[in-house]
Amino acid sequence: MFKIVHREEMAGGTVILNEIDAPLIAKKAQPGQFVILKATETGERIPLTMADTNPDKGTITIIYMVVGKSTALFRDLKTGDSFMDIIGPLGAPTHLEKMGKVVCVGGGTGVAVLHPITRALKQIGNDVTCIIGARTKDLLILETQMKAASNHFHVCTDDGSYGHHGFVTQVLENILKEQDIKLAVGIGPVPMMKAVCNITKKYNVKTLVSLNPIMIDGTGMCGGCRVSVGGKTKFACVDGPEFDGHDVDFDELMMRLRAYTEEEKMSNTTYCQATKA
Amino acid sequence: MSTPTSKTEKTSRQPMPEQEPHIRAKNFDEVPLGLTPEMAMIEASRCIQCKKPACVEGCPVNVDIPGFINHIKEGNFTAAITKIWEKNSLPAVCGRVCPQELQCEGNCVLGKKDAPVAIGNLERFVADYERKNKKASLPPKAAPTGKKVAVVGSGPSGLTVASDLVLKGHDVTVFEAFHKPGGVLVYGIPEFRLPKEIVFSEVAGLESLGAKVIVNAVIGRTISLDELFEEGYEAIYLGVGAGLPTFLNIPGENLIGVFSANEYLTRSNLMKAYRFPEYDTPVIKGKNVITLGAGNVAMDAARTALRLGAQSSKIVYRRSRDEVPARGAEVHHAEQEGVEFYFLTSPVKFSGDKNGRLTGMTGLKMELGEPDQSGRRRPVAVTGSEFDLDCDLAIIAVGAGANPLLTRSTKGLALNKWGYIVTDEKTGKTSKKGVWAGGDIVTGSATVILAMGAGRQAADSINNYLAVGW
């Protein structure tokens, strides 16, 4: 059992932070790696990136958006409650290198995944520009943390309620035009990552993305997480989750993410009704 | 399957009572119901107690078959199970899944004229009887040696090593990557063929002997082999199985509805998708299902699909009926339940609709050509013979490979060109000091009993090492 030692609600309760006791994983985890969590005996195995780790305290932190039954089940766990199973650290760590000027672009809960990577890129001496965005001001997460983790910082909201009015991609394009950027990291919803890559391709800037296909084991055993990268089939859980975004078939990824839309809807409705009753 | 009373024998082979095909094809309960004590004693009386029993030679772990059968004949089931345990610690599993027709029963002298003695069914009977009545006592446990041994992987191979070494007094810990122990016995083989309660009861037995089982521990990620040594483990056994899916590399393979057998069976068995929405993990329930391959894995997938509501379930296999590698009983059960077989057919591509969902597969007819290296006639394509089959679910069950997660993250472990671990044939020792390996990660996908045999051999070698050194 893996106990929740601290819990926070963000973005008006749509995003949850859990700090969990998992000493073995905390000791090992590196930026870019994820865990698989299962809340109960009958639960699903759900992959979530570690937004932070504290090896001394023996804890890991996850930040997730509540989108369906399983993440709703996670949301309903209180401080002191436990996850039944947590497996990790999984996936290949981010390849970190001193390159010069780097830009990190995050959208939605992708910001949580981006945070440890941004911090590490700055720590090893890169000049890091960070752009984060959300639909509206209330949905923005980790603003102070991201500001601290970068050298230059930009915020965007789709509705103009805060910071730059518009998409992260517009700010990104301006930066790419003016500066000699060596690497871009884009993490967020799949359409956002696709848009980021379309722009960085124009400026010939290598771009890392973190993919989120449906997973089961997370150890390369089932092939359910397969993605097409550079025309080859890769297993995101062991070959990734980070890939060179210019080679990724985002349309196929979006398609495969819709495999269980009907079942997900049914689970979620039943769960919402049951918890309200 | 009842055999007519033979001309040469007074008593014919006792048929195994089974659920009716049309009923069982709709549920996940076990298909064979088990022999009654009376039937088991009658069946046991058919064994002529050969002086040089050929059956024993056919069994990879040399169970004393006439010995345990004689105890059954006399109604002494406790003595029978004790006899089997001398060589085989998982008889309830082996009685159900061994390819008996190629091993013990395939060698039985009665098989020359009549049906062989139902050795598998008898083994299963005594194991089930003991699980329900708990009368036998295990061999005594040796005094604690204070030596720590780590077993990586909780499949049949790892479980065998653990139970052998815990009885020899060592301090054994089993590490399992999944959230439940049992390996393929739990995530791969379906409930209707091997009830999970049997596997969990075996693991509970192991724990009651003092072995520790730690789940959610991916060795190579959560803890490395070298860290296990640092923590004071003196010997490590790798029984991590052949957990790498094989795909066909044909167009359309990433459409929604195309699964590896590993994913399909893991969703259904381990995650209990067959009980969705009571369990949260879903699986695609196809109406027209195609399974590629004809081994045990393929039979399990095709029969699972029927139970999840398929109207048609087809096995597509590139060789002919004679080459089908699955256990005879599985093929027979699959046919009874309505699985259709397309032999000498090779998949060419999958097609889908605009939402990326699978709608069909194109196949190509094959004919048998010259024998290949294995002596089997090689299937060659018949030009222009492409044809289309409708399907909304396709399961690829054409074999598995070596999962590199652990082996690639471990220094000093010699691998062969396919990525399997190289070991000493007699002892199971790897090229890394203090590390043994066995089961599917050494041989490639094989059988439960071979994985157990490798485990027993390595356990002896480990025990020896802990006493006298490498």
Ligand SMILES: Cc1cc2nc3c(=O)[nH]c(=O)nc-3n(C[C@H](O)[C@H](O)[C@H](O)COP(=O)(O)OP(=O)(O)OC[C@H]3O[C@@H](n4cnc5c(N)ncnc54)[C@H](O)[C@@H]3O)c2cc1C
């Ligand atoms: C390596 C990796 C890291 C991730 N990190 C984060 C993170 O840090 N924060 C975060 O908010 N989300 C993250 N995700 C996405 C997260 O796993 C899904 O949002 C979650 O599984 C949804 O489950 P659900 O039951 O609540 O929603 P559902 O109703 O089941 O589905 C909602 C959406 O989630 C997708 N999904 C469903 N099941 C899975 C599954 N088993 N694996 C992956 N996706 C699935 C579906 O395609 C659908 O688009 C990550 C995914 C991966 C693969």
Ligand SMILES: Cc1cc2nc3c(=O)[nH]c(=O)nc-3n(C[C@H](O)[C@H](O)[C@H](O)COP(=O)(O)OP(=O)(O)OC[C@H]3O[C@@H](n4cnc5c(N)ncnc54)[C@H](O)[C@@H]3O)c2cc1C
């Ligand atoms: C669907 C199916 C049906 C089959 N039917 C039959 C049959 O009827 N008869 C028969 O004799 N054989 C059958 N087999 C084959 C048989 O199951 C295998 O040969 C046997 O299970 C191999 O045993 P093993 O102990 O080597 O590995 P496995 O049973 O594969 O167990 C390996 C275990 O190690 C774990 N593991 C892997 N990597 C790590 C790691 N890094 N850290 C920790 N744990 C790890 C895995 O999660 C798994 O639990 C079947 C196989 C399948 C897939």
Ligand code: SF4
């Ligand atoms: S272990 Fe398998 S091969 Fe050996 S006697 Fe039992 S069923 Fe036959």
Ligand code: SF4
């Ligand atoms: S070969 Fe057949 S008849 Fe002879 S001992 Fe073995 S089971 Fe009995």
Ligand code: FES
């Ligand atoms: S999740 Fe199974 S192979 Fe990646």
